[in-house]
Amino acid sequence: MTNPSEGTFFLNGKDFANAGNASGSLKKVLEEMGVPPPLIRRASIAAFEAEMNTIIYAVAGIMHYYVTPGTIRVVLQDMGPGIADIDLAMTEGYSTAPDYIRDMGFGSGMGLPNIKKNADSLAINSVVGEGTTLEFVINLDKTA
Amino acid sequence: MTLDEIKDILDAETLSAHCDGNTPVERAYCADLMSDVLCFSFTNSLLITHLTNAQVIRTADVANIKAIVFCQGKKPPRETVVLAEGKKIPMLVTGYSMFDSCGKLYEKGLRGKSESDT
């Protein structure tokens, strides 16, 4: 793999026209760096779910990624409503999304569980009324 | 099964300017919830969906979906077509319902799950 890489994407709440752009760009970066395809798939799926959460729930947010020879680390920081009960939010099928979001194909209550499933580690810090920081890591040193 | 065969079975119309009809798909997946696609679909699957928004293309991109069939005659808006062409994801549109589209493809041998899947 080539040299370490990092970058930042800005996310606007409810900007559905561009939702998913950041994860798509991250996918391209990882492809160009020569990361193995199964790991690219896991990283981009986790990033996509996290990005959609920010677009759906927050006013705005940033996605920052760091790729080193050992890991892909992605941090999403948002200005959003916060998550009152993280354990509950991690439950498959639990969602607070409104119906119009469900009719767009989201809000199925699978986002956070899907990030957890694809990442090697996941940390969520949230303050109700302020925002949420979500960080996940995918290890590169061993194969998927 | 190739895209040309799928097109015939579903009386479908090609929406992409550059669509290689010989492109093979290994499996099929039908869904409207993008997390479902991201969580359970397999690489190189055909995605059959009712949704035509840009997120479908972005989901297909990160999940390595090979091609998309929009069912029930749902034609995607221009921005979806442009995005898909940029990502080289072929698209078809069929007048059949999702149920009959899946049924017809299954009848001709396409599967959602193979023996090797866990």
Added chain:
Amino acid sequence: MTLQELAKGLDVEVLTGDAKLEREIAGGYVSDLLSDVIGNAKEGFVWITFQVHMNIVAAASLKGLAGIILVNGRRPPQDTLQKASEENVIIMTTPLPAFEVVGRLYELGLRCR
């Protein structure tokens, strides 16, 4: 075909409303979009979906659907199950993906028309 006969071939587990399994199925519908189901599914159809939100019960009830089959081993939250029991709506779950479920039902002669 009745729901009972359908359940046999698909490895399904009945979660609610097992009293109504003798009901004849008129056709099949597969969709995860509530507005689509409300607009297009027909009475007596069996509905295949990944959607577990409580409103699936209202949609099935409103359209007089024969039952709901959840795919990929999905289990609905408690409020959905509660509402389904109250409204006597059958919910079943199968480990199979939707494409497989639909394919097998189609082979058994079920159609969406």
